Amino acid sequence: MGVYTPTLRRRARPNGRFEVMTWYLMRVSGVVLLFVAVGHLLWLHLVVGLENIDFNTIVGRWTGPLGAFWRVYDLVLLMFAMTHGLNGARWVIDDYVPRRGPNWAMKSVVFTLGFILILMGAFIIFTFRPAGT
Amino acid sequence: MRATIKILRFNPEVDKTSHWAEYQVDTEPNEQLLNVLHYIKWNLDGTLTLRRSCAHGICGSDAMVVNGRNRLACKVLMKYLGSSVTVEPIRGLRVIKDLVVDMEPFMAKYKSIMPYLINDEDPGSRERPQSPEERERFDDTTKCILCAACTTACPSFWANGEYVGPAAIVQAHRFIFDSRDRGAAERLAVMNEWSGVWRCRTIFNCVEACPRDINVTKAIGEVKKAILFDEV
Ligand code: FES
Numbered sequence: 001m002g003v004y005t006p007t008l009r010r011r012a013r014p015n016g017r018f019e020v021m022t023w024y025l026m027r028v029s030g031v032v033l034l035f036v037a038v039g040h041l042l043w044l045h046l047v048v049g050l051e052n053i054d055f056n057t058i059v060g061r062w063t064g065p066l067g068a069f070w071r072v073y074d075l076v077l078l079m080f081a082m083t084h085g086l087n088g089a090r091w092v093i094d095d096y097v098p099r100r101g102p103n104w105a106m107k108s109v110v111f112t113l114g115f116i117l118i119l120m121g122a123f124i125i126f127t128f129r130p131a132g133t
Numbered sequence: 134m135r136a137t138i139k140i141l142r143f144n145p146e147v148d149k150t151s152h153w154a155e156y157q158v159d160t161e162p163n164e165q166l167l168n169v170l171h172y173i174k175w176n177l178d179g180t181l182t183l184r185r186s187c188a189h190g191i192c193g194s195d196a197m198v199v200n201g202r203n204r205l206a207c208k209v210l211m212k213y214l215g216s217s218v219t220v221e222p223i224r225g226l227r228v229i230k231d232l233v234v235d236m237e238p239f240m241a242k243y244k245s246i247m248p249y250l251i252n253d254e255d256p257g258s259r260e261r262p263q264s265p266e267e268r269e270r271f272d273d274t275t276k277c278i279l280c281a282a283c284t285t286a287c288p289s290f291w292a293n294g295e296y297v298g299p300a301a302i303v304q305a306h307r308f309i310f311d312s313r314d315r316g317a318a319e320r321l322a323v324m325n326e327w328s329g330v331w332r333c334r335t336i337f338n339c340v341e342a343c344p345r346d347i348n349v350t351k352a353i354g355e356v357k358k359a360i361l362f363d364e365v
Binding site: 019020022023024091094095096098 | 295357
């Protein structure tokens with residue numbers, strides 16, 4: 001009998017706290033989104049009304065008396081929805097694209113797009129002023 | 134009782150892909166499916182290949198997909214299967230022949246969690262005592278017989294062969310929560326790897342598949358919690 005050598009191909013990756021923290025993020029953001037995303041949906045569909053949503057509705061809500069609240073609300077929605085979605089995409093890509101090259105390529109595209117969207121969204125939330133003010 | 138047994142067969146020497154073969158048998162409602170397979174092998178078609186050893190649900194050799202679910206052939210009776218039964222090899226491992234799959238990757242994952250007592254402390258000239266409560270902590274996971282029914286029922290494992298899988302996590306749980314063991318940190322490090330416990334999506338197929346009624350997903354959850362809060 002020889003010495004046992006593991007045949008298991010284990011990806012040499014720094015494990016640290018990354019996997020556990022992203023897993024935890026999924027639980028926390030899931031619960032947050034349950035309220036924030038559903039609240040967003042109900043508010044815009046039932047309170048505001050689908051037919052009334054346009055550019056001015058959003059401008060009104062961001063510049064009105066509750067402007068700061070709505071900007072924070074939209075920022076929370078943006079951050080949690082995007083990070084939850086991006087991490088979910090990472091898991092799906094890891095599961096279904098096992099080959100190193102395509103895996104890396106797909107993740108790069110998805111994460112680049114994701115971060116551009118997060119930056120664009122956050123930039124607008126923080127800096128938006130309606131024309132003429 | 135008359136039954137039609139459809140078996141997904143594969144002979145690596147002639148077949149390119151697996152194919153269904155049908156057998157008619159006369160059997161008793163209280164007969165084990167394993168005995169029906171024996172009957173087929175011994176009387177109808179000697180080339181049928183399967184693994185089995187104890188025939189009493191304890192060695193874990195004969196896990197197979199029966200009517201779409203992972204079962205031990207020796208533990209399931211014909212009366213629960215009806216008159217038309219399908220039998221396939223367990224999924225996610227390479228089929229060697231008929232119902233026999235290559236268990237090597239599965240066993241490698243088992244070995245990776247260090248499935249033995251780790252404790253360098255000298256107990257002196259006595260045993261290492263353990264209270265009933267301390268034993269209760271990991272009682273459920275001691276029941277595992279390594280049949281691979283859970284791991285090969287797991288969609289995360291099907292999609293990602295690197296995932297350590299529910300069976301190895303159950304075995305890790307058995308030692309991590311054993312008060313006599315001192316290797317928890319090492320095992321939790323393996324569980325915390327990319328291929329470890331985080332690939333579990335709480336699908337619960339493993340719980341349904343386990344012929345020993347282990348609450349596999351709960352055990353996985355406890356390991357996740359131990360890593361997250363850094364305490365056993
Ligand atoms: S033959 Fe041993 S578990 Fe079925």
